[in-house]
Amino acid sequence: MSNKTKRFLLPESEIPTQWYNIQAEMPNKPLPFLHPGTKQPLKSSDLYPIFCEECSNQELNQTDTWIDIPEEVRDRYKNWRCTPLVRAYGLEKALDTPAHIYFKNESVSPVGSHKLNSALPQVYYNKQQGVTNITTETGAGQWGTALAYACSQFGIDAAVYMVKISYEQKPYRRSMMNIFGAQVTPSPSMSTRAGKDILTQHPDSNGSLGTAISEAIELATQTPNCKYTLGSVLNHVSLHQTVIGLEAEKQMAMAGEYPDKVIACFGGGSNFSGIAFPFMRHNFSEGKKTEFIAAEPESCPKLTKGVFEYDFGDETGYTPLLPMYTLGHNFQPASIHAGGLRYHGAGVILSQLLKDGYLKGVDLPQSETFKAGILFARSEGIVPAPESCHAIAATVREALRCKAEGKSEVLLFNLSGHGIIDLASYDRYMQGDLTDYVPSNSELESYLKDIDVLQP
Numbered sequence: 352m353s354n355k356t357k358r359f360l361l362p363e364s365e366i367p368t369q370w371y372n373i374q375a376e377m378p379n380k381p382l383p384f385l386h387p388g389t390k391q392p393l394k395s396s397d398l399y400p401i402f403c404e405e406c407s408n409q410e411l412n413q414t415d416t417w418i419d420i421p422e423e424v425r426d427r428y429k430n431w432r433c434t435p436l437v438r439a440y441g442l443e444k445a446l447d448t449p450a451h452i453y454f455k456n457e458s459v460s461p462v463g464s465h466k467l468n469s470a471l472p473q474v475y476y477n478k479q480q481g482v483t484n485i486t487t488e489t490g491a492g493q494w495g496t497a498l499a500y501a502c503s504q505f506g507i508d509a510a511v512y513m514v515k516i517s518y519e520q521k522p523y524r525r526s527m528m529n530i531f532g533a534q535v536t537p538s539p540s541m542s543t544r545a546g547k548d549i550l551t552q553h554p555d556s557n558g559s560l561g562t563a564i565s566e567a568i569e570l571a572t573q574t575p576n577c578k579y580t581l582g583s584v585l586n587h588v589s590l591h592q593t594v595i596g597l598e599a600e601k602q603m604a605m606a607g608e609y610p611d612k613v614i615a616c617f618g619g620g621s622n623f624s625g626i627a628f629p630f631m632r633h634n635f636s637e638g639k640k641t642e643f644i645a646a647e648p649e650s651c652p653k654l655t656k657g658v659f660e661y662d663f664g665d666e667t668g669y670t671p672l673l674p675m676y677t678l679g680h681n682f683q684p685a686s687i688h689a690g691g692l693r694y695h696g697a698g699v700i701l702s703q704l705l706k707d708g709y710l711k712g713v714d715l716p717q718s719e720t721f722k723a724g725i726l727f728a729r730s731e732g733i734v735p736a737p738e739s740c741h742a743i744a745a746t747v748r749e750a751l752r753c754k755a756e757g758k759s760e761v762l763l764f765n766l767s768g769h770g771i772i773d774l775a776s777y778d779r780y781m782q783g784d785l786t787d788y789v790p791s792n793s794e795l796e797s798y799l800k801d802i803d804v805l806q807p
């Protein structure tokens with residue numbers, strides 16, 4: 352046995368006590384959210400009808416760099432945090448690369464992904480405020496499962512709208528939500544006006560996150576003592592996820608290294624923010640030159656082919672107008688297996704940072720991501736979530752570039768989740784059943800036309 356350290360572990364006492372609020376330190380602050388009717392900038396109190404007050408306040412907080420993590424939330428984080436930072440010696444060997452590859456293993460959470468990092472505080476703050484029911488949407492089922500878990504921890508009822516294609520492809524995520532006591536409805540459904548409208552126009556709709564969000568918001572605004580929660584895209588979600596990078600920063604120091612590249616897959620941007628922001632602050636303030644790479648599916652390329660415009664976060668137009676990179680709120684992503692990456696927009700903070708050149712997007716074909724996922728499973732012994740396979744594939748590209756250039760760069764990626772409940776997708780890949788899909792320029796343009804043009 353070699354004496355090289357494989358996993359860099361922190362004790363419970365090192366669970367962060369504060370989240371890092373990048374909004375306070377960004378060189379250019381994000382533009383305001385706009386009211387969809389009046390087009391006036393929103394205050395946090397304008398968000399109170401939909402979100403709980405504390406999350407609304409965190410959403411627009413551009414002044415406090417550090418925000419305390421409540422003790423009740425840190426207590427629940429102890430169920431699995433701190434997560435390991437792992438040196439991927441197996442993957443390095445398989446690729447024969449001089450790069451040093453590390454990954455932060457968020458797949459060890461009780462629900463199998465990073466989503467719980469934000470579900471717990473969101474439910475906690477709702478509970479504090481006296482909310483009794485929470486609605487949400489879920490794509491691949493990861494967020495819904497995290498929310499169901501968090502609601503069971505704090506004694507709150509959860510109603511989850513699950514994107515129909517995932518409801519059908521991933522029945523075990525529904526089982527997990529049911530185990531934790533949530534009610535799960537496939538979306539689009541006939542239970543809301545938003546769902547009915549879409550089913551009338553597209554009776555065979557596979558559903559999308561945008562539609563499911565509309566349904567969940569509609570239920571929240573029409574039910575007393577009920578609030579809506581979102582598992583990605585929004586600023587307060589990115590804030591909560593910074594526990595990932597704050598731990599990773601200490602663990603990289605234990606390894607005696609600092610990342611040249613930080614890589615994560617990108618759906619709405621929360622796990623990317625989580626691993627990236629605590630390192631990015633050293634780019635702002637200390638002149639570090641770390642590169643941040645966001646890996647998205649080529650079938651849903653908002654970072655590489657989207658436009659920076661004010662657009663809705665959902666399909667029906669219930670949300671505020673958000674200044675972000677978007678493919679248009681009507682964009683219908685192909686039915687790829689990384690359900691958590693099928694979202695049309697990029698979030699407000701991340702879009703500003705992309706515009707300012709602090710991160711770059713890379714888009715990947717589905718087949719390349721599964722190939723990388725299987726290589727990772729065989730070399731590191733963990734089956735990654737299809738979403739996380741995008742981060743792995745982007746890391747593989749970097750590692751092979753390092754090999755070609757003879758450079759031993761330090762690569763850090765976030766393993767956002769495991770794929771044990773996504774085995775049907777792996778089966779299809781191994782049977783040669785998966786096709787790649789690249790939207791044509793004319794298809795992309797047809798959705799961009801639907802954006803209510805309001806230049807930021």
Ligand SMILES: *Cc1c(COP(=O)(O)O)cnc(C)c1O
Pocket residue numbers: 463464465466491493494582583584616617618619620621622623691692736738739767768769
């Ligand atoms: C939801 C999810 C994602 C994508 O969401 P982000 O907000 O972009 O992080 C990625 N990986 C896993 C495992 C997920 O569950």
